[in-house]
Amino acid sequence: xxxxxxxxxxxxxxxxxxxxxxxxxxxxxxxxxxxxxxxxxxxxxxxxxxxxxxxxxxxxxxxxxxxxxxxxxxxxxxxxxxxxxxxxxxxxxxxxxxxxxxxxxxxxxxxxxxxxxxxxxxxxxxxxxxxxxxxxxxxxxxxxxxxxxxxxxxxxxxxxxxxxxxxxxxxxxxxxxxxxxxxxxxxxxxxxxxxxxxxxxxxxxxxxxxxxxxxxxxxxxxxxxxxxxxxxxxxxxxxxxxxxxxxxxxxxxxxxxxxxxxxxxxxxxxxxxxxxxxxxxxxxxxxxxxxxxxxxxxxxxxxxxxxxxxxxxxxxxxxxxxxxxxxxxxxxxxxxxxxxxxxxxxxxxxxxxxxxxxxxxxxxxxxxxxxxxxxxxxxxxxxxxxxxxxxxxxxxxxxxxxxxxxxxxxxxxxxxxxxxxxxxxxxxxxxxxxxxxxx
Numbered sequence: 001x002x003x004x005x006x007x008x009x010x011x012x013x014x015x016x017x018x019x020x021x022x023x024x025x026x027x028x029x030x031x032x033x034x035x036x037x038x039x040x041x042x043x044x045x046x047x048x049x050x051x052x053x054x055x056x057x058x059x060x061x062x063x064x065x066x067x068x069x070x071x072x073x074x075x076x077x078x079x080x081x082x083x084x085x086x087x088x089x090x091x092x093x094x095x096x097x098x099x100x101x102x103x104x105x106x107x108x109x110x111x112x113x114x115x116x117x118x119x120x121x122x123x124x125x126x127x128x129x130x131x132x133x134x135x136x137x138x139x140x141x142x143x144x145x146x147x148x149x150x151x152x153x154x155x156x157x158x159x160x161x162x163x164x165x166x167x168x169x170x171x172x173x174x175x176x177x178x179x180x181x182x183x184x185x186x187x188x189x190x191x192x193x194x195x196x197x198x199x200x201x202x203x204x205x206x207x208x209x210x211x212x213x214x215x216x217x218x219x220x221x222x223x224x225x226x227x228x229x230x231x232x233x234x235x236x237x238x239x240x241x242x243x244x245x246x247x248x249x250x251x252x253x254x255x256x257x258x259x260x261x262x263x264x265x266x267x268x269x270x271x272x273x274x275x276x277x278x279x280x281x282x283x284x285x286x287x288x289x290x291x292x293x294x295x296x297x298x299x300x301x302x303x304x305x306x307x308x309x310x311x312x313x314x315x316x317x318x319x320x321x322x323x324x325x326x327x328x329x330x331x332x333x334x335x336x337x338x339x340x341x342x343x344x345x346x347x348x349x350x351x352x353x354x355x356x357x358x359x360x361x362x363x364x365x366x367x368x369x370x371x372x373x374x375x376x377x378x379x380x381x382x383x384x385x386x387x388x389x390x391x392x393x394x395x396x397x398x399x400x401x402x403x404x405x406x407x408x409x410x411x412x413x414x415x416x417x418x419x420x421x422x423x424x425x426x427x428x429x430x431x432x433x434x435x436x437x438x439x
Contacts, residue, residue: 028053031132037105038079042270044149051142056132061085061125068123074112075136080104083129084247089121101126101250103243106234113139114157156232159260179291180214183418184316186301186309188332192322193356195224196388197381197414198300200399200407201320202263204415205296207399210262212295218268218283218312219302221275226267230395231257236267238274241282252286253293261400264294280311296418314344318418320352323369325362330372337373348375352417354410357383378417381410 031053035041041049059078061067067078070090080102087100087108099121102108108123113136143149185198195217202215216237217225226233235255243251257265266286269275290297299316301309313319319340323333333353340346353375355366360383370376384398384406391398399408 027058031056034079034081034105034132038107041149048143048147048149052134055138055142056134059131059133061129061131063125063128065125066122067125067129067131068109068119068121070119070122072119073116074109074119075116077107077110077113077134077139078123079107079132079134081130081132083125083127085129086124086126087121088124096122101254103247103251103254106254110153111157111161112136114154115161120161152232155230156234159230159232180294180297181318181418182291182297182299182312182316183318183320184299184301184312185320185322186313186336187322187324187329188303188305188336189324189326189329190303191358192324192329193358193381193388194322195219195228195300196392196407197320197322197354197356197411198298199225199229199397200411201414201418202265202296202298203259203261203397203399204408204411205298205419206259206261206263208415208419209295211264213263213298214256214290214294214296215263215265215298215300216268216290217265217300218278218308219300220268220278220304220306220308221272221302223267223269225300226257226265228392228395229257229259229265229397231259231265233257233267233270236270236274237282237286238269238277240286241277241279248285249289252289259397261397266290278308280307283308283312310344313340314346317350318352319346319350320354320414322354322356323373324356324358325364325366325369327364330364330369334373337375351375352378352414354379354381354414356381356410357406359383360385379410379413382406 028050032049035044035049035053035056041052044052056079058081061083067085068074082104085102085106085108086098087102088096088098090096100108102123108121109119111117111120113134139150183201185194185201187194198215202213206213215225217223219225223233223236233255234257235251237252237255240248240251240255252266255266257267259265268278287297299312301312321333321336323329337351340351341348353373355369355377357380366377366380387398387402387405388407391401396402398405399411402408403412
């Protein structure tokens with residue numbers, strides 16, 4: 001690398017020379033690759049990422065040192081290159097609560113890029129850490145104020161700021177003695193409104209039990225639950241599979257998103273190509289952690305009848321099957337119910353059959369559905385016009401913003417069915433746990 005001039009360092013270990021910018025080609029290439037993996041920069045084109053990489057300043061933090069102090073002013077965001085950090089808040093003198101653990105490619109302090117408010121939490125290095133820093137002035141010199149990245153960053157800042165109380169409340173909670181009640185939401189036919197129903201069901205349960213309901217998005221390979229909930233993922237279950245076993249639990253818990261409405265969400269993947277990383281064993285390992293941390297876990301499952309889907313269906317206490325009033329949907333659901341009975345041994349009492357009317361008037365009536373499937377409908381959801389699509393565009397969850405909508409009424413009825421019948425299921429799940437896989 002050649003001889004470098006003596007540096008002076010600030011309190012974070014950032015050298016004045018490095019802050020001016022630059023670095024060797026290898027350093028710049030490595031920074032660019034790190035930025036590519038940072039969730040809030042996914043929308044940036046390569047040329048902008050390269051520009052940011054040149055402007056990032058390297059920093060270091062020794063084990064046990066404080067990187068950020070709660071209550072201090074700040075204008076800098078940090079990206080973890082290597083090492084681990086602990087994010088915590090001090091609720092009263094001498095009493096702190098850990099709300100997150102950060103590892104490589106995680107970031108913190110992003111609120112200082114958008115807001116001039118003081119730091120809302122403290123960050124301590126748990127190991128010797130290498131960091132990359134980006135300050136407010138550099139950000140706005142590199143990116144136009146109306147760029148997608150600034151908009152996305154502003155959205156994320158507001159999201160994290162609004163949900164900080166939920167993070168603190170969640171950290172305070174003692175894990176329940178009984179394992180979670182698990183609910184699988186599935187439809188063998190695309191376009192059934194499955195993700196919309198799963199999100200609204202989780203939100204309806206979270207109204208009853210804030211901070212105790214988790215939605216796991218396993219609708220692979222394309223996850224949309226976070227998108228329609230107006231949440232920005234910064235981690236996912238697939239990424240947790242790549243960390244050392246000792247860091248797996250914190251990687252899973254650190255990927256969970258907190259919605260202001262009280263529910264939480266774990267994305268399966270951030271990119272479609274990560275779907276291959278999701279395996280039955282990975283879900284098993286994650287569930288070993290999650291079933292003891294939540295009261296309800298709702299799974300949004302993809303259409304494909306994969307080993308993961310089969311295993312989640314097989315081992316969930318309740319299975320919500322969505323059917324639409326179409327002949328093709330009736331045929332597919334009919335075959336599915338036969339598989340439940342004859343192959344998976346899922347008794348009808350575990351199945352909640354719900355009719356979702358996606359059109360204002362169908363030639364297939366409710367009576368036709370019941371007669372064909374030979375099973376009563378637990379809930380019928382009326383046609384809701386364009387409300388679901390409009391809510392998704394606005395980033396709203398109907399059960400929280402429009403309680404009179406058909407989707408909201410249906411989600412509330414489903415939540416009542418599940419919450420009202422969960423006591424026996426919780427007792428069973430506490431004895432048996434959650435283990436995926438046949439045999």
